[in-house]
Amino acid sequence: MRNVLYRRIPRDFKKNWVKYLGMLFILVSTIAVGSSYQAATGGVTKYTDDIVENNLQEDGYFEVTNKISNNDFLHFNEEKINVYENFYASENTYEETAKVLLFNERKSIDIPVIFEGEFPKNHNDIAIDHVFARARGIKIGNSITLVNKTFNVVGTVALPDYTSLFLNNTDLVMNTQNFGVSLLSEEGFNEIEDKYITYRYSYRYQDRNLENKDKKTKYEDMVKYLYTTGNSVNTFLPADQNQSIFFLPTDIGSDAPTMTAFVYILVAMIAFVFAILTNSNIEKEAVIIGTLRASGYTKGEIIWHYLQPTLIIALLGSILGNILGYTAMIGVFCNFYYKSYSVGPIPVTFNIPMFLLTTILPVAIMIGINSLMLWRKLRLTPLRFLRKELKSGKDRKARKLPNVGFMKRFGMRVIGQNRGSYITLFSGIFLSSFLLLFGIGIKPMMEHYTKTVDESLSYNYQYVLKAPTDVEGGERLYVQEFKTYFDLGKKDIGVSAFGIKKDSQFFKDAYVSNGISISSSLSDKMGLDVNDKLTVKDSMTDKEYTFTVNKIYDYKASMSIFMDQETLLKTMEKDEGTYNCILSNEELNIDQSCLIRRISRNDILGASDQLLVSFGTVLAVVNIFSVIIYLVMMYILTKVVIDKNALSISYMKVFGYEPKEIRKLFITPSTIVAMVSLVVCLPLEALCFKYLLIFLSSMIDGYLDFFLPAWVYLAIVGIGIVTYAVINIFHLRSINKIPMTDALKCRE
Amino acid sequence: MKLKVNNVHKFYGTNEARIEVLKGINCEVLDGEICVLLGPSGSGKSTLLNIIGGLESADEGCIDIGDFCTANMKERELSSYRRNNLGFVFQFYNLIPNLTVKENIEVCAHLTKNPLDIDDLLKTLGLEEHKDKFPNQLSGGQQQRCAIGRALVKNPSLLLFDEPTGALDYKTSKEILDLIEKINHKYKNTMIIVTHNSVIGEMADRVLKLHDGMITSNKLNESKVPAASLEW
Ligand SMILES: Nc1ncnc2c1ncn2[C@@H]1O[C@H](COP(=O)(O)OP(=O)(O)OP(=O)(O)O)[C@@H](O)[C@H]1O
Ligand SMILES: [Mg+2]
Secondary structure, eight states: OOOGGGGHHHHHHHHTHHHHHHHHHHHHHHHHHHHHHHHHHHHHHHHHHHHHHHTTOOSEEEEESSOOOHHHHHHHHHTTEEEEEOOEEEEEEETTTEEEEEEOOOSSSSOOEEEEEOOOOSTTEEEEEHHHHHHHTOOTTOEEEETTEEEEEEEEEEOTTOSSOOSSTTOSSOOTTTEEEEEEOHHHHHTSOGGGEEEEEEEEESOTTOOHHHHHHHHHHHHHHHHHTTOOEEEEEEGGGOHHHHHHHHHTTTTHHHHHHHHHHHHHHHHHHHHHHHHHHHHHTHHHHHHHHHHTOOHHHHHHHHHHHHHHHHHHHHHHHHHHIIIIIHHHHHHHHHHHOOOOSOOOOOOHHHHHHHHHHHHHHHHHHHHHHHHHHTTSOHHHHHTTOOSOGGGGSOOOOOSOOHHHHHHHHHHHHTHHHHHHHHHHHHHHHHHHHHHHHHHHHHHHHHHHHHHHOOOSEEEEESSOOOOOSSEEEEEEEEEEEETTTTEEEEEEEEEEOTTOSSSTTOOOSSSEEEEHHHHHHHTOOTTOEEEEEETTTTEEEEEEEEEEEOOOSSOEEEEEHHHHHHHTTOOTTOOOEEEESSOOOOOGGGEEEEEEHHHHHHHHHHHHHHHHHHHHHHHHHHHHHHHHHHHHHHHHHHHHTHHHHHHHHHHTOOHHHHHHHHTHHHHHHHHHHHHHHHHHHHHHHHHHHHHHHHHSSSOOOOOOOHHHHHHHHHHHHHHHHHHHHHHHHHHHHSOTHHHHHOOO | OOEEEEEEEEEESSGGGOEEEEEEEEEEEOTTOEEEEEOOTTSSHHHHHHHHTTSSOOSEEEEEETTEEOTTOOHHHHHHHHHHHEEEEOSSOOOOTTSOHHHHHHHHHTTOSSOOOHHHHHHHHTOGGGTTSOGGGSOHHHHHHHHHHHHHTTOOSEEEEESTTTTSOHHHHHHHHHHHHHHHHHHOOEEEEEESOGGGGGGOSEEEEEETTEEEEEEEOSSOOOGGGOOO
16 A cells, blocks of 8 residues: 555645745756756767867868979878868958958868858858857858958858867967958859968878877978978978867866866755755654654654655756756857857767766765755654654753843744754855855956956067067067976966066066076965975976075066076076067067967956956856855745744734734844854855865966955845845745644644 | 563663652553553653553563563564554644545554555544544544544554543543544454543553552453443
């Protein structure tokens, strides 16, 4: 015979639907966020993996002044390398600000993927990279003038050799505004004037299982061959050095651990709230449990009974969350990728380990925490349940309270009896307002960071050179990139050593004749002080160097050390007087071929702006989320107090207490706890934020100063108060609904 | 089923505060007997009943019921002992508020393979027309009937009542006692009824008197009075 106890569950759901729905909502959205993130990230990973073979992504390209000969093709073929024409025309001044490459139709390499619309067929058709098209507001059906010709935009595409749009391979950040690629029909491409055309050849190794070192020798052989055969090579870029190709696959999923942690913290919190709910339910039903146990129900049967609501919500949340994640929510994250990366339609992948991670694990966490709590509670004897002695021995005695008015004393008792709920309320408020603080605060903090970097940065352009060049102007120095072990982040971080002269214009007062001076941001991040030792490593040679810090130089723009130029050169065994870097306030006219890297002020500031742009959606999600969590947490945890005291409230009503007085007894304590928690939590949250920041900074190469303007704190408290006020309306209604007959009928 | 209490001692508290609540109880209740346990408040009636019911363990001595002996039983065994042999009825009815009368009874029917026929039982209890009501829609007497039904549905060999009429008025109390008697006739369960109302002893087969943790009298009742004719 089926146990009838299960009939209580739908009735319980019906009676407490606000509570359960709220929990379900948080759970569903948490899991939806987690699963859609996993699905989208998995999809992009699959896409970048797939295009390597399915779309014949190149292993590299070279550009030559004149077309290569048939013999050259034959030679490469003998070397088991397939080389294909991949010609393009370049428009350098699209709407005066952007560079656009127009590629010929591709048949054998870097096969494009259609995003929207169709491939160009006619001579005046063009398909534009979708990221660039979105950034510049180009729509299908628009006309567009490039390389002196007007084209009809018939589609948007993604090119396998441009999954990230880097204008120069030496650039620090992608540039989706000012650089785009596009595709023409063969007919259309043939109509373009020769002066716009660049002869690019893209190649693929026939052997698809080459080791990296084989690839390297093959590619060096190719370069050698091209030079010796008199081809004038302008660029040679293997795929593994081409940011436009390798950036996305290496970048993707780097934030997965943070995301996963976020999901699990939330799930654990939900599990915790469920434990509180179940716990208060058990206290309320102590006598019933005692009776059932006395009648012969086993501990297991009772645990199972009280576990079922949690199990149902957990399963439902996990199923709905995944459905929502794989259908509606996935779009949010895909869009997030589409905005920044030129990928084709992201395939929805179904990855079993990932799926388990977003279904089984949350359910397991919730069931685990709850059954543990239930099991502990149910260890008490049936008799103690019958006598409602669920607290440990000491608590049983009524506590002496100061001799204040009755109402006050009663209020204190309410607080005392509901300590558990209030502690959870405190932690709930702490967690959700911390999320909120993070969501709201990260933007001003990043802006502050950008501002300090801007103020601190002493130059406008930095050119890192392959070799000294005869350009006029600028300050010449020697820069060496080092790695140093960052204990807190358990990883190496990059440190630039600037070899400067005593009279350095850009780093005034940074010069020390002995040892090194370090930038204040490095000092802050690593916790280094004067006289401390800093060990750095040259990752090329694996050689280590140890320097003594002689000075902290107030500089926030980079993780840098400064030392005498000649000392640095000697240390690195370089020629006296040589340099590899020019700093300047004006743009210098240095040939691309001499440059390793060109970094402008805008690049540096843009990096943090770009971060904010790409985080925008996520931050919005976090903010909405935390407000909802706020609402649900506050509601549930304060409702627990009312539910637990329903009988007392009913008695109070019978005794003739006014609603106002009842509110004072059962709501005011919650209000006080909520408001005090709100305020008390702020400094704690700020502290946690500070530590989180150190942790976050450990993942990036910079150092984020902790900075929160006062309005952020005010906003948090404001949102908290408004949320609580809304909840109170619900509570007043539910107090009014408690019938007086409860007191007379339901004896406990 | 025959019940035998062997030299049961029970202590509460520790050190100086340690008091002996039961000071060596010995008695026997025969199969199908109604036994009324009388005594003033604090004399240890509930404690003894709880020990018999396996809700509490004796510090010394044991209970023999049929083939079982409660001494040295583990919690799990006690639970199955209760499940298979016992029905409890308390002063306060302890019904599950969001289950109907019928469902409240079904909760315990679930515990046995051969429960009594529930509709039949509802008829006996006089709850037929109330079977789909929730506890808060019932009078105290009706709630107690339901609680008795819940204890009875398993058809246990031993039914324990702790002040079953303690919360009821004169008339309702008599109805409940009448019902208990009827059930005893019909199903032949052994019954122990704890009360401080000595009149109830008149309907019993056996009357035990407890005073200060000791049995002061153990008498078979020669002149049994039907519950309906009790007066106090
Ligand atoms: N858990 C306990 N801890 C300490 N003392 C207890 C405990 N339970 C009962 N007692 C004490 O044991 C004694 C007997 O209690 P018991 O409940 O058996 O009395 P009773 O005869 O049922 O009384 P009443 O008629 O009032 O229900 C009382 O003095 C009581 O104070
Ligand atoms: Mg008692």
